[in-house]
Amino acid sequence: ANQPTQFWILGRVLESSGLALALVLPKKRNLNIAYFVGLMIAGALGTTAIAFGYFPCCFIPGTGLTSFKILMEYVVLAIIVLSIYLLFKSDSPDILPYRKYYFLALILTAAGELVFTTYTDVYGFSNMLGHIFRLISYFVILQGIVYRSIREPIDSLYNRISKTQEELIAIMSETTEIKDPYTAGHQKRVAILADEIARKMHLSRDDRNVLSLASRLHDIGKLFIPTDILTKAMPLNEQERDFIELHPGKSYDLLKGIPFEGPVLDTILQHHERLDGSGYPKGLTDKEILLTSKILAVADVVEAMLSDRPHRRARDVEEAMEEISSNSGKLYDSLVVKSCLELFQGGFSFEAHKE
Structure with a gap:
């Protein structure tokens, strides 16, 4: 030794x-x-x-x-x-x-x-x-x-890729707004409300990231909808409604080549589904719909009601809250509705969240 x-x-x-x-x-x-x-x-x-x-x-x-x-x-x-x-x-x-x-x-x-x-x-x-x-x-x-x-x-490479993805998402979102100027800022505002609801429901960071991406891109399929339908100043007829109802599937098809983390694509595809099966494009019911899609659905409806559209003026907050509360458990998830109502009762406004 x-x-x-x-x-x-x-x-x-x-x-x-x-x-x-x-x-x-x-x-x-x-x-x-x-x-x-x-x-x-x-x-x-x-x-x-x-x-x-x-x-x-x-x-x-x-x-x-x-x-x-x-x-x-x-x-x-x-x-x-x-x-x-x-x-x-x-x-x-x-x-x-x-x-x-x-x-x-x-x-x-x-x-x-x-x-x-x-x-x-x-x-x-x-x-x-x-x-x-x-x-x-x-x-x-x-x-x-x-x-x-x-x-x-x-990590540095991942951060650069994430930043590039963020910039790409911003460009795609803004492109949608150019196509339909009446909804300018809609996706961004929906993302803000959806995130506030998700926070109130204590969703995980991963689920909130999924919801954020889906919210900012959920209407990108409207690029394939004729402009005269999107900007029509009168209520849509049945054929025009059918065109509009294509946009979740078009959004899905346009984005499916992007390797998102989590069910971003399915959240987008399902955001017009309703609990009773009356939604589109697949007529899914309660348990078949992702929670992130249920949140996006409520945020989308509320923001749309509170904004001007070609065929109507913006509704007031009370009307928007009445719409989701009267259909709580029927069209919209009751827990999501409860969280959204509490947010607005607590003073939430889109104006307060402007950058």
Whole structure:
């Protein structure tokens, strides 16, 4: 066990010295090469000394560690403490992102070095504990490398993609409003009310994200509806109503190539379904309709009633609340209606939510 312990000490001295030098020396190619070559030479000399018996004895079977080995562990510990100090003082942009990981790893390493001064049996608990500290320190460093080198770039890429998606959604939503200027701002206002209802019902962040996307895009299928129908100043006839009722399916078809997270597409497709099966496009009933669609349905109806349309003036809040409350449990989900009523009773208004 003496020779492996000698190699252990040699390796620990070289490793800790290399770390300290890396923190002290400026990051210049020539200096990096110089100290790398120096460490390689020191390693070769140490290995030669061990091979030919010139390296001091480190472990005596039955007795344990020699004073030299214990001394060298304290030397390594001192170098580690120096490295911690240098790390604390460093403002290098190459080190700062990883500093907290290095701190923890060095503290664990220092604890391991202390334990390595106590064992008498290479298979004993103390030696095993020291190696456990070392393994944990390596794991901490690996975590830092993975987080900074892999996870953060991926998160950054995801954020850029999300921002691009947001911009695309805004453009698509505004395109719908150009087609039908009477509903300008409709989808944005529906999204605001739908989110307030969802918050009041304590929906998860994921469900609220689904609802937000669906709300801002739910009428994009109207791009395929003739403009003269969308802007008609008289009530629609049956054939024109049939055209209008195509828009949830058209929205679904237009957006189905986008990899949304969650049931955004189904929420859009179902937002004109009603609990009693009288809605469209599929005539779904209560349990077949997504909760996000039920919320979007109420927000859509309320916002539409409170806004001017080509064939009528905006209704007042009392009429809109009467519409959803009188049809609560019939056309609209009762819990959604209750939450919406409470919002308006509490003073909710679209004006207060203008950007």
